Amino acid sequence: MREVAIVGAKTTEFGELWERSLRDIVVEAGIGAIEDAGISGKEIDAMYVGNMSGGRFVEQEHLGALIADYSGLARGLHVPSTRVEAACASGGLALRQAIQAVASGYSNVAIAAGAEKMTDISSSGATDALSAAADREWEGIQGATFPGIYAMIAKLHMAKYGTTSEQLAAVAVKNHENGMHNPIAQFKSKITIDQVLKSIMVSDPLHILDCSPVSDGAAAVVVVPAEDALKYTDKPIYVKASAQASDTIALHDRRDITTLDASVVAGKRAYEMAGLTPKDINFVEVHDCFTIAEICAIEDLGFAEKGKGGLVSLNGETKLGGRIPVNPSGGLKSCGHPVGATGVKQAVEAVTQLRGDAGKRQVDGAKYGMTHNVGGSGATAVVHIFSNER
Template sequence: MRDAYLIGAGQSDYGSFPGESYRSLFRTAFENARDSVPDGIESEAVDEAVVGTLGVGGRQLGLPGPAVTEHVGLHGIPVTRVENACAASGYSVRQGVQAIRSGMADVVLASGVEIMTDVSGDAVRYWLGVSGETEWERLSGTTFAGVYAQMASRHMQEYGTTREQLSHVAVKNHENGAKNPHAQLGFECSLEDAMDAPTVADPLNLYHCCPTTDGAACVLLASEDVVENYTDDPIRVAGVGAGSDRVGLFQRDTYTAVPASQYAADRAYEMAGYGPDDLDFAEVHDCFAIAELMAYSDLGLCEPEEAGEFVASGKTGRDGEMPVNTSGGLKSKGHPIGATGAGQVVEVFKQLSGEAGERQLDDPQIGLTHNVGGSGGAAVVHVFEKGGAPSAPGSASGRSPRDTGGDAA
C-alpha cells in the first residue's frame, strides 16, 4: 500500500461568529489549507473529500459534505460525510488516508466544520447529549460534564489526583492558546484563577471545561506518487489507529481510562514503528481537564497514577520533555465538534513545518494527534513524521503492545 503525506492544513478562527455560516467558515479553512501547500495546489487536483460534522442545531443534516465542498469549487468529486461525535474529523483524516493507501485517490481533502453558538444553551446540551448513551445517561439527566466529573472523581480516589493538578492543565493550555491567533480563549490564566472558578460538575469547574465553538479545519493529503509535485519537505502519515468502546460510561470496566484511545494508540504505534518515547509532541483531546490526564496514560506517556504530577511538573509544557497541546488544546483553542480532529492536524502541520509562530517547538520530527468521540465511544490516533522516508524508528517502548490486531487504514 502507498504512503500518505500531509502537504497542507488550515483552519478558520475558532470562537463565536454570528456573522459567519458553516459554508463561510469552511471556505476560510479550505483557502488557508490550499495556501499552505509549499509548492501550491489547484482545486482541480483534489480527487476526493471527507467532511466531519455532527450538525449541531440540525442545520444541513443531509448532504453537509457537498454543501460545503461545492461552495469552495470542488465540483463533481466523491464527498463523504463522517459523524463520530467529537472524533468526526479525526476519522475523516483516517478515511482520507485509507483512500490514498488503497489507490483510489492521489489527493484528498479531509475536513470538519461545526456551528455551535447560534442556538440556546439547552439546545447545545441536547446536541452534545446525543453523542452519549441515550437511554440510560442522557435521558436520565446526565450531561457530558457530569460524565467526565465521574471520571475525575474516580481518578482522584484511585490515584490521588488533585484539583490543583487538574487546574495545571488549564494554565498550560491557556498559556499556549494565548500564542495562537486562531484560539477562541486566547488569554492566559493563573493557577489561582483555574482553582477558584465556579463549579460546573463537581469536581470540575469552569476552567476544567472547554467552550462551545464555531469553526472549520481542512487537511490536504497526497500519495507518495504525487507528493513531490507539492512539497520538497513532506510530512508522512506514519501511523493510523482507531478504536471503539461502549458508548455509556456505566457500561465500561473502568472509569479512569478510555480503552478506545488505548486500542487506537496501540494500532497507530504498531503501524508507525514508533512508541510514545519517540514522540516530540502531541495534540490530545482535552474536552475536560481530566480527559487530558487520562490521555497521558492511554497514550503511554506515563502511568495512570503519574498523570497529575506529569502536568504539574511542567513536563507537558512547551519547554518540557513532552509538550502537549501547543495549540492551546480544546480548552483554549476551542472545540467545534466536527472540526476538532482536523484542527489538531493543523497544529501538527504547523509545528513540523516550522510555522507555529511564538509557540514553535525546537525542530520537532514526530507528532501525534488523539481525537475522542463522546466520552470515549470512539477514538482515533495519528502519528506524523517529518521527512519523506522513514528514519530509523526507535523501539515502541513505554508499554507492551496489546493484542489488538491490525488497523485497516
C-alpha cells in the same frame, strides 16, 4: 498500501463566529488548504467532511454534497464528497477516511475538512445536542451532560489515584499559556491555578475553566501519495500511522472509567504501525475536552504512568520545553472545540509544528508528532502519528 503525506493545511479562527455560516467557514478552511498545497482545487478527487451535528446546531444535513457545492467541486466536477460522523472524533475520522482513500489508490488528491457551528443555538440546546454523543437512552435522557460524565471520571480518578483539583487546574493553565501564542485560539488569556479553582463550578469537581468551550470553526488538509508530495511542497508531512478503536458507548458498561480503552488500543495500533514508542514522540495534541480528559489521555497513550497524569501535569513535564509537550496549540481548552473540526485542527497543528512554523509555541527540533481525537466519553478514539521525515 501507499504511503501518504499532507501537503496543505489551514484552520479558520475558532470562537463565537456569529457573523459566519457553517458553509462559509468550511470553504475558508478548504480554500486555505488548497492554496497552501499550491493547487487549483480541480485536482481533488475525493472530499471528506467531519461534522458531528449539523442537523441539531444549524439544521443542515447532507453536508458532504452541500460543502462540495459551495467549494465549487460539485457542479461540473462532481467530486465525491462524504460527511463523516463520530461525535467529537468526526474530524479525526474524516482525516482517516482521506488517508485510507489515498493509501488504497482510490484517490490521488483528497481533502479532509472538519467543521462545526455550535453557537447559533442556546447553551442548553448545545448541551443537549452534545449529549447525543453519549448513550441517549441510558445517559442523555437521564440528564447526564458531558461535563457531568467527565466529572464522574474525574471523581473516580481522584479517589483511586489521589489526583487533585490543583493538578486538573494545571492542565488548563498550561493550555491557556500555549493558546496565547496561537492566532486561531478562542481564549488567548493567561489564567492561574487559583482562578481555575475559584471559577464557577459546572459539575463537581470540574469548574468552568476545566471545560473546553462551545465554539465555531473549521479546518482542512490536503492528502496525497507520499511519492508525489515534493511536487506540491518542499515541506511535506508524512503520515506514519492512522489508527482507530471503538468501545462501549455507555460509561456504566466500561471496564474502568478512568482509562479510555479505545485510546489505549488506538495508541498501541498507531505505535505499532509507525514502529515507534512514546519516547520517540516529540509532542502530542490530545483531546482535552475537560482537564481530566488530558490527564487520562497522557496515561492512556503511554506518556505518564497510570494514575500519575495529574502529577506529571502539575510538575510541568507537559509544558513547552518539558519532557513531552502536550497540546502546544492550546488544545481544546484554549483554542475552542467546534466538535467536528477538532480532529482536523489537531492535524493542522501537527503540520505547523513539524514544518517548524509554530512561532512562539514551536516545539524545537520536532520530528514526530501525535494527535488524539475522542468521540463521546471514549467510544471512539482516533490516533495519528506524523513526521517531517519519510
